[in-house]
Amino acid sequence: MLEPNVIQSSVSGAEREQAFVEWLAGQDYKDKYKKDVTRTLAGYMRSGQLVAQFLGTANAFEVGGRAVVADAYEAIKSDNTNVTLHYLPSAALSQYEKFLGELESGSSAETTTDNDYGDAEFLADVYVETADLDDMKELLRRKKNLILQGAPGTGKTYAARRLAWCLMGEKDDGRILFTQFHQSSSYDEFVIGYRPDGDGGFEVAEGVFVEFADKAAADPGRDYFLIIDEINRANVSKVLGELLMLIEADHRGDTVRLSVGGREFSVPANLYIIGMMNTADRGLALIDYALRRRFAFFEMEPALAHPSFRASIAGNEKMVALVGAVEKLNEVIASDPALGSGFRIGHSYFCDANADARLVVRYELAPLVREYWFDDAKKADDEIEKLRAAVK
Numbered sequence: 001m002l003e004p005n006v007i008q009s010s011v012s013g014a015e016r017e018q019a020f021v022e023w024l025a026g027q028d029y030k031d032k033y034k035k036d037v038t039r040t041l042a043g044y045m046r047s048g049q050l051v052a053q054f055l056g057t058a059n060a061f062e063v064g065g066r067a068v069v070a071d072a073y074e075a076i077k078s079d080n081t082n083v084t085l086h087y088l089p090s091a092a093l094s095q096y097e098k099f100l101g102e103l104e105s106g107s108s109a110e111t112t113t114d115n116d117y118g119d120a121e122f123l124a125d126v127y128v129e130t131a132d133l134d135d136m137k138e139l140l141r142r143k144k145n146l147i148l149q150g151a152p153g154t155g156k157t158y159a160a161r162r163l164a165w166c167l168m169g170e171k172d173d174g175r176i177l178f179t180q181f182h183q184s185s186s187y188d189e190f191v192i193g194y195r196p197d198g199d200g201g202f203e204v205a206e207g208v209f210v211e212f213a214d215k216a217a218a219d220p221g222r223d224y225f226l227i228i229d230e231i232n233r234a235n236v237s238k239v240l241g242e243l244l245m246l247i248e249a250d251h252r253g254d255t256v257r258l259s260v261g262g263r264e265f266s267v268p269a270n271l272y273i274i275g276m277m278n279t280a281d282r283g284l285a286l287i288d289y290a291l292r293r294r295f296a297f298f299e300m301e302p303a304l305a306h307p308s309f310r311a312s313i314a315g316n317e318k319m320v321a322l323v324g325a326v327e328k329l330n331e332v333i334a335s336d337p338a339l340g341s342g343f344r345i346g347h348s349y350f351c352d353a354n355a356d357a358r359l360v361v362r363y364e365l366a367p368l369v370r371e372y373w374f375d376d377a378k379k380a381d382d383e384i385e386k387l388r389a390a391v392k
Contacts, residue, residue, distance in 0.1 A: 013062040017042060020061065023099050033091075033221020040092040047088040050081050060093070066100040073097055091219055115172070117165040126159045127303030127347060136163055139296040140272055144249040147231065149277040150300030152368070153346025156276040157229055159300065163274060164225035175224045177212045181234035187241045192260045204261040209243070217268040224271050231275035236291055247273060248294045279342030302330060302346045309347050318357035318391045323350055325390035326365070329383055339372060357391040 020041070024034045040047040041060040052058045054072040063069060073093040076082050082089050122133055140146045140163070148156040161178070165171050179190075187193065188207065195205040206214075209226065216224035237244055242256050252269040275295065303309050304327050313319045330344040349364055366384045373380040 013059055016064060017059075017061040019103075020096065020099050023102070024095065027095075029221035033219070036088060037092045037095050037221075040088055041096055045088075047092070050076065050079065050089045051093060054079075060096060064100065066097055066104055069093055069097045069100060088218065091222075115170045117162070117171050118169060119166060122162050122166040124308075125162050126155060127306040127309045128159070128300075132298075133166070136298055137167060139298060140167065140274070142249065143294075143296040144252060144269070144271075145247055145273040145275075145295045147275040147277050147295045147297050148300050149279050149297055149342075151280045151302065151342055151344045151346055152278065153348035154300035154302055155346065155348050156278075156300050157227075158348070160227045160229075160274045160276055164227065164272070167225070167272070168223055175216075175219075175222060176227060177208065177225070178227045178229070179208060180229040181231050181236070181239065183233060185234035185239050187239055188260075190239050191241055191243060192258050192263070194260065210258075210265065213265075213267055213271055216271040217266075220268065220270055222270065224268075226271065226273045228273065228275045230278065232277045240291075243267065244290065244294070300346075302344050304330070304347050304350075306347070309351075313350060313353045316353050316355075316357065319350055319353065319355065319360075321390045322357045322361065322387065323347075325387050326350075329369075329387065332383065333372065343372060358388075361387045361391055 017038070021038055024038065027034070036045065036047075039045045040051060042048065043052060043058040043060070048058070048060075051060055051072070054076050055063055055068070057063060060069070073090060076093060077090045079089075119130070119133060123130060126133075136146065136148075148160055150156055161173075161176065164176050168175060190207045190209050192204065192206050192210055194202040197203040212224065212226060240247070241259065245251050246254060246256060246265075246267040251267075252271075253266055255264050255266045257263070258265050273295075277297075304323050310320075310323075313323065326345050326349075333339050333343050333345070334341045336343075345365065345368070349360060361384070365387055369384050369387075370377075370380045373383070
């Protein structure tokens with residue numbers, strides 16, 4: 001436990017509380033969250049008792065030193081009582097630390113920090129147009145569930161995390177759960193199931209989704225994001241079970257009894273799901289229509305002609321030439337009835353401006369092209385030779 005270290009100044013606790021309330025009013029959180037955070041810091045809620053235990057005072061607003069609050073925040077995060085109180089004490093201290101930091105620097109709530117992340121940062125990182133970002137944000141806000149689909153190398157995984165940051169307004173990986181589906185993914189590990197208890201028996205254990213949903217439900221003023229890579233590598237309906245209904249936007253907050261353990265469970269409205277799906281892997285399962293209805297699908301296009309992408313490789317002449325050759329190859333791929341636009345080659349293969357374009361062709365693109373035309377070796381050889389010619 002931290003020693004009491006209340007910093008005395010000309011600013012009273014009441015004045016600091018009022019300033020905090022005004023500052024928090026300008027933040028993009030729900031009203032109930034703002035109220036609970038303030039009451040926790042002021043010691044009016046049970047969650048405030050834990051804050052007092054680590055700060056040494058019943059009213060956190062009597063503490064004006066950011067370092068003291070930061071130490072308490074770090075100490076309180078792992079405390080079991082913090083979990084029992086649905087993470088509200090740590091959330092309150094996190095907000096208060098941020099407020100004090102802005103006071104110390106003399107900045108306002110509009111100040112940009114290294115963790116701030118918005119539309120401008122997303123568009124600088126991800127090669128899409130402004131209209132595309134607007135569409136993704138609107139789809140995710142409305143449907144709650146979004147799948148980024150596209151060919152290899154279109155930056156789906158890279159974009160997913162940044163889309164979550166963009167909607168949060170900051171880089172906060174503590175509110176992101178990243179997982180990957182595979183052929184062995186199951187309801188037991190994702191939702192709830194039985195696990196060995198170490199004594200020769202079994203006990204009910206909640207899966208990663210239920211744990212993360214509980215965390216989001218305990219912090220309703222902020223958004224949380226579940227990112228599922230390779231979502232179509234698993235039997236998604238089997239993995240989700242009764243969650244297939246609960247994840248639907250219109251059923252957020254509805255309660256069902258889980259088939260294992262009998263617990264009442266609901267998916268909170270502030271939990272968003274972003275999945276990634278490879279459209280070029282013939283071996284992956286198709287998404288069934290029941291699941292499709294619950295998701296919006298956004299196509300991630302190859303950004304080979306995007307001005308920012310072209311600028312990033314401008315210093316590598318052979319890479320520029322290779323990208324030009326791949327653009328022509330993509331036209332061939334898109335026009336092939338056995339392939340189509342979902343098999344086009346994405347820009348991620350060429351994002352390293354210092355890479356040897358010859359090696360990219362030989363060890364990355366050539367095997368992919370041979371896989372595409374596995375039943376027509378001459379066609380594959382002809383297209384690979386065009387790529388080789390571009391980097392000679």
